[in-house]
Amino acid sequence: MAGKSGRSISATPENTLKKTIFSWEGVLVILFIAVNIFCMTISDVYNLKNVLREMPKYLAEIFLLLPMAFILVLGEIDISVGSIVCLSATVSCMVCNKGIPFICVILVGILVGTACGMVNGAILTKFDELPPMIVTLATQIIFRGIAEIALGSGGSVSLSNADGFRAIAGRVGIVPYIFFLVIIFAVIAAVILGKTTFGRRVYAMGTNRLTAYYSGVHVKKIRFLIYTVMGALAGICALFMVSSSYGANTTTGSGFEMDAIAMAVFGGISSTGGKGNLAGGIISAFIIVCLRIGLGQVNMNPQLILLILGVLLICAVALPNVIAEIKNARKVASRK
Amino acid sequence: MSEYILELKGITKIFPGVKALNNVQFQLKPGEVHALMGENGAGKSTFIKVITGVHKAEEGEMFLNGQKVDFKGPRDAQAAGIAAVYQHPTSYPHLTVAENIFMGHEIIKNHMIQWKAMNTEANKLLKELNADFDATAEMGALSVAQQQMVEIAKALSTNAKIIILDEPTAALTKSESEELYRIVDKLKAEGVSIIFISHRFEDMYRLASRITVFRDSQYIGTYDVDGITNADLIKAMVGREISDLFPKPEVKLGKEMLRVEGLSRTGYFKDVSFSVRAGEIVGLTGLVGAGRTEVVESICGITTPDSGKVYLEGQEMHIKQPSEAMEKGIILLPEDRQKEGLIMSWGLGRNVTLPTISKYAKNGFNDEKTERELSKNLLEEVDTKAVDIFQPASSLSGGNQQKVVVAKALSQEMKVVIMDEPTKGVDVGAKAEIYAIMGDLAQKGYAIILISSEMPEILGMSDRIIVMCNGRKTGELSREEATQEKILELAMEKGQSGKGAK
Amino acid sequence: MEKKSIMKKITGSREALLLVVLILLCAAVSLRSPSFLSVQSIMEMLKNNAVTMIMSLGMLCVMLVGGIDISIMSTLAFAGMSVGMLLKYGHVSSTLLCFLIAMGIGIICGFLVGLVISRAAVPPIIATMGFMYIYRALAYLVGNSEWAGADALGSFKDFALGSILGLNNVIWVTIICYVIFFFFMKWTRTGRKIYAVGSNPSAAEVSGINVKNIKLLVYSIMGFLGGLGGALAVSIYASAQPNMQYGKEMDVIAACVIGGVSMSGGRGTVIGALLGSLILSVIAKALPIIGFESIYQNTIKGVIILVVVVVNVVMQRASDKNNLKGREM
Structure with missing residues (x-):
């Protein structure tokens, strides 16, 4: 071949230990420890047992974070998930009250979510000119709207027989089932995104969709799949929501999409696509969960907690940009 | 007064990793059509952007009517009477033709935009150019040739004394090109100086009186059209037989x-x-x-x-x-390396293996070691000038980027x-x-x-x-x-x- | 040639199409319920939807530059609650001052949003999501778990009851806003710059428009209208609660989308925003009349948005294909 100049190109990766520590994930781990120390100092009851006891109601949102990370890496957004949770919770409560076997209730919950996700995916792949933002905005209104219709004028449904849901809210020792499930799902999702060909292709699509398409990536199939899985996991999230509140109403899951996006973005997953990994997302999710529990224990105004989260979210995205800009400006100045 | 309306000396422009212009010079006489020729990547477009103030040159001086000028931005160039019609029209597709023409120097009375006056004025300009569309048409609905006409009208509306046409005929049919020649002749007769970039020898013979040739970011020479043969010109542009x-x-x-x-x-x-x-x-x-x-x-x-x-x-x-x-x-190596061929922020290795990752993945898991070996071999095979396989594609020059694209094709049968x-x-x-x-x-x-x-x-x-x-x-x-x-x-x-x- | 272009103007104009839809809609509903078209009922409808209608003007500007703002109803609540609390504790009593305060708060809120988006390059959806939390939380914190009822608001609530020349004050405010924006967007340089930035940001940069400042401006405008909306909402509903208008930002976005404002920027008009929000209001009012319970409202609204955007795409594809067929070869 042409390569006769005998130039050789190195293929040995750099030692990445230093990189790991100074990466955003490294910062997040330190932040996680700091948050826990902070919570312990402000609250006397902040210990492992209490944290695990209060965790389930926050953990359910991590089910949404996982597929949301994939969608954000694609450079897209799904703001309909909160409504999918609502619809799925509503329907599973209703079928549960009909007295069918609990395993079927679980299936129904997941299926409803999957169906909603498929609707999003189908519209987005069929009409790929449409921005995901506007499509999921519309389906957000529709899915919650359907739940509202199903719930009728009362606007809520409660379980007449909560045995099944009580069972999935159970624990091994002090650790709730959901904790194990979240960890398993998180590991699977992180491995898929980080280590498999599928994950690589998702990153390729998020960084440069055209190049990915020209390089033979099944762009449509992957998008459809991810939105569908988003729906399915929203279904699982809904089941755990029901298991902690024994019912559903028109506001179930409202704002969850924002929480999931905030966790992911705070974890370093860029909303413009192609950047970040799930390790960061999951650590940041636990930071937020611990912070909420700790601040909740000292009876901090829940609105104040939201305010802090909002500031954190904006700073997490804005600070790197601002720093880069300042560096750039300095470079230009020094050149002159 | 100087002999030249525009003169540039010793211009050097550096982009990260590339010297896009290296100590080039250029002189434009009043009222002449001056062709700027050279192969793709010779630095013509960058040079134009230096003249129009879009890029700032690291070194060199520019004289307008013998006066030294220093443009801070495109506005300054516009105010000095220099207008450019770029290869890709830089228009606003959602706005009307009149607005596109007058963007930045709208006709204003009492802080209000005078739409009627603007439309009549724009139609006048369009008529001079023999355009077959109205000033109220939406820009995005026009053909490329028509959009180019709007750009020329825009240049005229600023009373530009120097108009730069960057490959204006590239997307035009023969009859549309004839129309353009007519317009250029007319402008010339009105005393406008024109810099004309083109690959087509026909354009040059038809319009230009002098030619300046760039090659590999450097100035090669300026010739009279009548005094140079086709073969010599090609040699000047390409640099060898x-x-x-x-x-x-x-x-x-x-x-x-x-x-x-x-x-x-x-x-x-x-x-x-x-x-x-x-x-x-x-x-x-x-x-x-x-x-x-x-x-x-x-x-x-x-x-x-x-x-x-x-x-x-x-x-x-x-x-x-x-x-x-x-x-x-069957594999297509697309034209636009940056948008279709490569993922610019990714390392070279990953770019090379993107089409074939699943071939050597084990149960869907990436085999990074094999991947590295393979991409290293392929990149060496096409003789890429790179240090390692992890450096981003954006750090390479155009030619080496193209080699990476070729390596993508070689990664599979x-x-x-x-x-x-x-x-x-x-x-x-x-x-x-x-x-x-x-x-x-x-x-x-x-x-x-x-x-x-x-x-x-x-x-x-x-x-x-x-x-x-x-x-x-x-x-x-x-x-x-x-x-x-x-x-x-x-x-x-x-x-x-x-x-x-x- | 001439004829074709006139025909094209009528069928191709988004606004004309929307107007036809609006008229058909009104006609259909009034067949069912003649009282629908009575002056009183229309006035009632306009007053109740004034806030959405005014806010769609701001959203129009934001969407024109290719952005989005979902923090607006939080800004509204923050401004509204601030005014409500000031009135409740008697710090102010002048209605005019209340409006000024609310609008001032709104501008500051919007300016901050714009700063983060234009200067720190945070994607609009992320930035405004953050501010949605922040401003809503501020609304709660200002209230300190209190709210202001009708009796606490004193004469302020009379503003929404009073009228000039037989037209309710709130409707007057809406009309004034629309007139100002109609001129601003069409006849001023700044207005056209907003279009230019949305249509082709890099070209705008080359022609010397300060893109960052234009972005800052549109979010400040949005904030200003949010503040104004806050004061109006307090007056109209005679109460200031921290959760007021929760989730209604979707209505505003929906009105713009129906009105033909493009999500990717550059396309959209004041008339379109007006017609979009009117259509949405008529539908909301008509549903109970034609026998749908109000719980169907959201679903139908969502379906309409979806249908509108999908039909847009289908029509665009068809027209592209048509254009291609016309190309000589």
Whole structure:
């Protein structure tokens, strides 16, 4: 071949230990420890047992974070998930009250979510000119709207027989089932995104969709799949929501999409696509969960907690940009 | 007063990693049409952007009417009477023609935009240019030729004394080009000085009185049109005799690999048929917008043709997306490296292996070690100038980026390789290397389709040349019978009749 | 040639199409319920939807530059609650002052949003999501778990009851806003710059428009209208609660989308925003009349948005294909 100049190109990766520590994930781990120390100092009851006891109601949102990370890496957004949770919770409560076997209730919950996700995916792949933002905005209104219709004028449904849901809210020792499930799902999702060909292709699509398409990536199939899985996991999230509140109403899951996006973005997953990994997302999710529990224990105004989260979210995205800009400006100045 | 209306001395412009302009000079006389020529990537467009204040040169001086000037931004250049019509119209597609013309210097009275006055004024300008559309038309609905006219009207509306036309005829049919020549003549008669960038010798002979040639970011020389022969000019642009540049090996042609029959896609191309044999390089040429890229995109499943058949080794294929084409052994190396060919922020290795990751993945898990080995070997095979396989594609020069794109094709067993403008924006040295790779591929028995607008490249590398015009195949020439004139004739003639489709 | 272009203007104009839809809609509903078209009922409808209608003007500007703002109803609540609390504790009593305060708060809120988006390059959806939390939380914190009822608001609530020349004050405010914006967007340089930035940001940069400042401006405008909306909402509903208008930003976005404002920027008009929000209001009012319970409202609204955007795409594809067929070869 042409390569006769005998130039050789190195293929040995750099030692990445230093990189790991100074990466955003490294910062997040330190932040996680700091948050826990902070919570312990402000609250006397902040210990492992209490944290695990209060965790389930926050953990359910991590089910949404996982597929949301994939969608954000694609450079897209799904703001309909909160409504999918609502619809799925509503329907599973209703079928549960009909007295069918609990395993079927679980299936129904997941299926409803999957169906909603498929609707999003189908519209987005069929009409790929449409921005995901506007499509999921519309389906957000529709899915919650359907739940509202199903719930009728009362606007809520409660379980007449909560045995099944009580069972999935159970624990091994002090650790709730959901904790194990979240960890398993998180590991699977992180491995898929980080280590498999599928994950690589998702990153390729998020960084440069055209190049990915020209390089033979099944762009449509992957998008459809991810939105569908988003729906399915929203279904699982809904089941755990029901298991902690024994019912559903028109506001179930409202704002969850924002929480999931905030966790992911705070974890370093860029909303413009192609950047970040799930390790960061999951650590940041636990930071937020611990912070909420700790601040909740000292009876901090829940609105104040939201305010802090909002500031954190904006700073997490804005600070790197601002720093880069300042560096750039300095470079230009020094050149002159 | 100086002899020159515009003079630039010792201009150097550096982009990260590349010296886009190296100590170049330029003089423009009042009222002349001055052609600026050079190959793609010679630095012409960058030079224009320095004149118009879009880029700031690191070194060098610029004199306007003998006065030293220093433009802080495009506004300053505009105020000084310099206007540019860029290759890609920089218009606002959602706004009307009148607004596009007057953006930035609207007609204002009492802080209110005077739409009526603006529309009449714009129509006046358009009429001078013989435009067939109204000032209230939406910009996005116009053809490229019409948009270009708007850009020229915009330049006129600022009372520009110097107008720069950057490849204005590249996307025009012959009759549209004639119209443009007429406009340029008229401007010249009114005393406007014009800098004209073009690849087409015809444009130059028709319009320019002097020519300045750039090559590899450097100034080569300024000549009078009457005092230089075609061959000398090409030599000045390319820097060597054409035969040295194209190491076309003699290859014994094998069996037919790809055959296309009556391929059509509404609005893009119609009834295109041709075939390629193993070891053969088929050149596909024509003007920009002739439908060359669209044809090969349909072959590779990026778009779906409306009718027609594609055969690979005698088997009819129904390809719906690029991945299927690759499985069958056809790969397209797209024209736009940055948008379609590479993921610029990714390392070289990952770029090379993107099309084939699943081939050596184990149960869906990436095998990073094999991947690294493979990409290293392939990148060395195409002789990429890189330090390691982890550096981002954006850190390479255009030529080396193209080599990475070629390496992508080599990472899998291919039968047909389609290269769309593989040497666009590549310096001469790297060009020769890419031609050498192309020759090697042909020798190995690949069937190659080469799309190019560059005449020397097409003439130098192809066994056979297919010429397209306005979506139709207008001719096929063998290596022996092909000449620049014949190709140009085929590439342009049918467009003006307007009835070619019948 | 001439004829064709006139025909094209009528069929191709988004606004004309919307107007036809609006008229048909009104006609259909009034067949069912003649009282629908009575002056009183229309006035009632306009008053109740004034906030959405005014906010769609701001959203129009934001969407024109290719952005989005989902923090607006939080800004509204923050401004509204601030005014409500000031009135409740008697710090202010002048209605005019209340409006000024609310608008001032709104501008500051919007300015901050714009600063983060234009200067720190945070994607609009992320930035405004953050501010949605922040401003809503501020609304709660200002209230300190209290809210202001009708009796606490004193004369302020009379603003929404009073009228000039037989037209309710709130409707007057809406009309004034629309007139100002109609002129601003069409006849001023700044207005056209907003279009230019949305249509082709890099070209705008080259022609010397300060893209960052234009972005800052549109979010400040949005904030200003949010503040104004806050004061109006407090007056109209005679109460200031921290959760007021929760989730209604979707209505505003929906009105713009129906009105033909493009999500990717550059396309959209004041008339379109007006017609979009009117259509949405008529539908909301008509549903109970034609026998749908109000719980169907959201679903139908969502379906309409979806249908509108999908039909847009289908029509665009068809027209592209048509254009291609016309190309000579």
